[in-house]
Amino acid sequence: MANFIDQANKEALKLMQNAQPTLIGMGIAKDTLPGMRENLILHAGPPVKWEDMSGPLRGAVVGGIIYQGLAETVDEAKELAASGKIDFDSCHHHLAVGPMAGVVTAKMPVFIVKNLDQGNYAYCTMNEGLGEVLRFGAYGENVINHLNWMEKTLYPILKEAIEIHGPIDIKSMNAQALQMGDEMHNRNKAGTSLFIREIASSIVKTNASEEDKVKVFDFLNSNDHFYLNLSMPGAKCTMDPVGKVKYSTIVYGMARNGTEFGIRVAGLGERWFTAPAEIIDGLYFPGYSMEDANRDIGDSCITETSGIGGFAMASAPAIVQFVGGTPADAVQYTTSMYEITLEESVAYKMPNMNFRGVPTGIDIRKVVETQIRPVINTGIASKHAGVGQVGAGVVRPPMKCFEDALQAFVEMLDNEGLLD
């Protein structure tokens, strides 16, 4: 007979399988995210103080302060960040997720994604593209100008286009993109293409100038990762209801702030279990090496938490050219993830795995027992603010996060008198 933990996990898995992440609109962070305010800056990963932030996160905070208009110069922004007048908090605490540094300020536009099954929401900023961008810690004039263009031109056009189009089913788009060679974390070429195809006629119907519409199409087309900022809130609103299932041993959150890696486990509520984030042994761009790398950073491993990303690598063989290894390694990564998960996805099927569903529902008991840690595809940020991306690779969370969570779980059961 199944015990109450198995019953709880069954309930949690049902929430994951039945989730219906759907893009329903866009808004400004201050008006949309719960608890968002002018002097609050959100970041990726578990909470971290300014003095403990790594180079790229500090750079992104400085850029965010300047973009928000809270300071005019870099020195003023640094002074303000250290003054205590700016509050910092984890994106996850405000129903948001952010790739890499994940910085969100009050006036940034965000996608609004709703899980139609449970009625909960998740939010994410728009993807800036590659190169000199805030999420990798760049804060120069070009970065701020681009953020302003996104706010003044891209956002109103996309917002209006989504209103004209109506809700867009992220789950269905994920399922299609997966069959077209994306894993929705480090490869989003198909998802981005599908999104453009879906929204194109609605963009044309907006009241924007022809010139601006063309710029929007050119930007979307130039940015293969645009869809990441939709797959992430899709995964976030899929996983958040799982976090409310008492006694479930399933991981519902994994995130990194560039200093620490943190996980959250359903049966243990909102508590983070953290350990120093790892430096990634991946493929570095010409001229860079591990010496240049920051520790693992970003909320984007919410994709792996939900069963896509690195867990679905077998279905995205081309990604190995970006993160290293061979297509056989990609299959091996996915296959090994079945050892630490409880089910296979009903919706997300991988053609070259004989349409097997992606590994779904990371169980802390299985991770500790097998010593197999979740596999994550990730970008690598330079440890110096302003440099940007220096490579990509495969990384895993520290085992300590899972061991500490397991110990806390047993302590909780002990305290409730549920163990012999």
Place this chain on the structure above:
Amino acid sequence: MKVNELFKSELKVINMGLESFYQDMKSQDVSAIHVNWKPAAGGNEKMAALLARMKSLQ
């Protein structure tokens, strides 16, 4: 089966534990497979004990 008879017949080996034993078999053209086995929690007694307590739940 007596041990000598066993070694006179064609050996089919399932190796668990040290992979070098498997490599030695392969280098001598002995039919062998290696089982990727590890003790629970990688041999961490504290973690294995915690897992055992959770498994005791009915």
